[in-house]
Amino acid sequence: MQDQPEYMLGVDIGTTSTKAVLFTTQGKIVAQHAVEYPLLCTTPGMAEQDPVQIYEAVLTAIRNAVSASRVDAGRIALVSFSAAMHSVIAVDKDGNLLSNSITWADNRAGAWAIRIRDELDGNAIYRRTGTPIHPMSPLCKIMWLRHDQPQLFARTARFVGMKEYVLYRLFGEWLVDHSIASATGMFNLQQLDWDDGALALLGISPVQLSTLVPTTHHLTGLSPAIAQQLGLSPATPFVIGANDGVLSNLGVNAIGPGQVAVTIGTSGAMRTVIDKPLTDPAGRTFCYALTARHWVVGGPTNNGGSIFHWVREELATTESAAAKLAGSDPYDALTKIAEGVQAGAEGLLFHPYLAGERAPLWNADARGSYIGLATHHGKEHMIRAALEGVIFSLYSILPAVEDLIGPTTRMMATGGFARSALWRQMMADIFEREVVVPESVESSCLGAAVLGLYGLGKIDSLDAIGGMVGATHRHLPNPENVALYRRLWPIYEAIPKLLEQQYRELSQFQRETAAKKF
Numbered sequence: 001m002q003d004q005p006e007y008m009l010g011v012d013i014g015t016t017s018t019k020a021v022l023f024t025t026q027g028k029i030v031a032q033h034a035v036e037y038p039l040l041c042t043t044p045g046m047a048e049q050d051p052v053q054i055y056e057a058v059l060t061a062i063r064n065a066v067s068a069s070r071v072d073a074g075r076i077a078l079v080s081f082s083a084a085m086h087s088v089i090a091v092d093k094d095g096n097l098l099s100n101s102i103t104w105a106d107n108r109a110g111a112w113a114i115r116i117r118d119e120l121d122g123n124a125i126y127r128r129t130g131t132p133i134h135p136m137s138p139l140c141k142i143m144w145l146r147h148d149q150p151q152l153f154a155r156t157a158r159f160v161g162m163k164e165y166v167l168y169r170l171f172g173e174w175l176v177d178h179s180i181a182s183a184t185g186m187f188n189l190q191q192l193d194w195d196d197g198a199l200a201l202l203g204i205s206p207v208q209l210s211t212l213v214p215t216t217h218h219l220t221g222l223s224p225a226i227a228q229q230l231g232l233s234p235a236t237p238f239v240i241g242a243n244d245g246v247l248s249n250l251g252v253n254a255i256g257p258g259q260v261a262v263t264i265g266t267s268g269a270m271r272t273v274i275d276k277p278l279t280d281p282a283g284r285t286f287c288y289a290l291t292a293r294h295w296v297v298g299g300p301t302n303n304g305g306s307i308f309h310w311v312r313e314e315l316a317t318t319e320s321a322a323a324k325l326a327g328s329d330p331y332d333a334l335t336k337i338a339e340g341v342q343a344g345a346e347g348l349l350f351h352p353y354l355a356g357e358r359a360p361l362w363n364a365d366a367r368g369s370y371i372g373l374a375t376h377h378g379k380e381h382m383i384r385a386a387l388e389g390v391i392f393s394l395y396s397i398l399p400a401v402e403d404l405i406g407p408t409t410r411m412m413a414t415g416g417f418a419r420s421a422l423w424r425q426m427m428a429d430i431f432e433r434e435v436v437v438p439e440s441v442e443s444s445c446l447g448a449a450v451l452g453l454y455g456l457g458k459i460d461s462l463d464a465i466g467g468m469v470g471a472t473h474r475h476l477p478n479p480e481n482v483a484l485y486r487r488l489w490p491i492y493e494a495i496p497k498l499l500e501q502q503y504r505e506l507s508q509f510q511r512e513t514a515a516k517k518f
């Protein structure tokens with residue numbers, strides 16, 4: 001490294017906002033800026049975004065982070081990208097938009113996901129590509145476009161993702177990194193190339209997708225006009241980077257053998273890093289690329305912090321309103337109420353499948369439930385059981401991950417849930433291991449920036465992240481709580497298996513009768 005201080009800019013193109021964070025090359029945050037944008041959900045199942053709005057958000061976030069830092073442009077060693085997975089945009093041969101960005105949250109490919117899984121050899125495609133067959137994946141989305149919007153499909157020259165569109169606008173090339181590609185359901189993990197079988201199923205050819213490059217690939221030669229707009233030097237290298245999930249593992253320093261990163265934001269995920277691609281014969285886990293020698297195996301849940309939000313808005317409205325009136329955080333107030341109940345909520349179980357469930361059930365029809373209600377239960381038990389249910393649900397992903405990679409050890413926890421000491425302790429008690437909350441906020445941006453350093457040869461190994469991430473909280477399992485959760489776990493685990501048919505019938509009933517369509 002040079003004597004003069006150098007800086008690195010990590011940019012995370014997320015679902016709710018784009019964040020740009022300028023770090024020193026030692027990982028200290030110097031300045032940051034975020035720009036939010038909406039999800040467009042005007043018809044049932046739809047969840048789209050405007051690519052132009054997001055491109056402009058990327059420019060604004062970078063420009064404002066750089067200008068707030070007052071750092072000389074020449075000292076910014078690199079820009080590197082993280083991005084949300086699974087988006088699809090249709091463009092014509094001149095790069096004009098034919099569609100919005102169809103995001104991971106869009107469910108309109110649901111029926112095609114079931115057909116591909118059950119009738120079109122979906123498990124074999126998953127085993128080659130590492131992306132579970134689910135409406136989130138570009139594979140299912142392109143299949144849906146082909147059959148449900150044939151005119152659009154016929155006019156489409158390329159199907160690209162959100163990060164590809166941003167890079168095309170900046171550099172005029174259609175490039176996709178192995179990491180974003182590995183979350184499309186169309187990328188062969190062994191060959192590091194587009195998968196012939198997946199493309200044949202969709203009736204598309206590789207020229208309709210972006211050119212594949214490693215996550216360490218970098219581009220230079222930004223036009224002087226754009227460089228000036230961003231406050232950067234035209235010579236600044238842009239590293240393509242990876243997807244936000246795998247970069248979050250890197251950003252919290254959970255890249256060693258057996259280390260697990262658990263995130264509970266609005267949704268949630270459990271992820272661990274291994275050195276070669278691996279998929280699950282039972283189809284329960286994803287496998288996405290970080291670098292050629294780092295692969296991330298794990299499972300996502302649909303129902304994370306969104307459950308606490310639902311409790312706040314629908315179940316404990318009076319308590320939440322009172323907290324707001326008193327000027328305190330409603331989540332803190334509800335956490336306090338739940339604290340008054342012992343672990344296990346005196347035998348009340350909550351299954352949090354309000355939005356269906358991904359790992360490990362992969363069942364969009366799964367539905368939530370309180371089971372075990374008795375007259376001794378009050379609202380405080382229901383709040384506590386909901387928080388415990390989210391952790392039990394994440395815990396149910398662990399066997400699938402451990403079946404593949406062996407025992408896991410250290411756990412790093414991130415996301416909005418980590419603001420609650422009670423919720424963090426529940427994680428330590430249910431998982432029966434130490435839970436560490438890393439200091440690093442914006443872990444995907446830090447991960448992107450460190451991958452950028454590695455890509456440009458400024459560090460020899462990703463392990464340099466170790467010196468950049470501190471720890472804020474540590475929780476050890478409480479033996480009394482562990483004993484209670486151990487008794488409840490087998491009951492909790494058995495229920496979704498017993499209710500499979502009832503979930504299906506109920507969700508069908510809901511689709512037919514619910515006033516608010518979904």
Ligand code: ADP
Pocket residue numbers: 016264265266267304305306307308309329331332335415416417418419420423
């Ligand atoms: P996103 O995934 O959209 O980035 P966050 O990581 O900020 O969101 O997580 C939002 C979730 O964090 C909320 O839905 C809520 O469940 C949880 N949360 C926010 N504040 C608190 C708090 N004080 N205590 C417990 N949970 C909280």
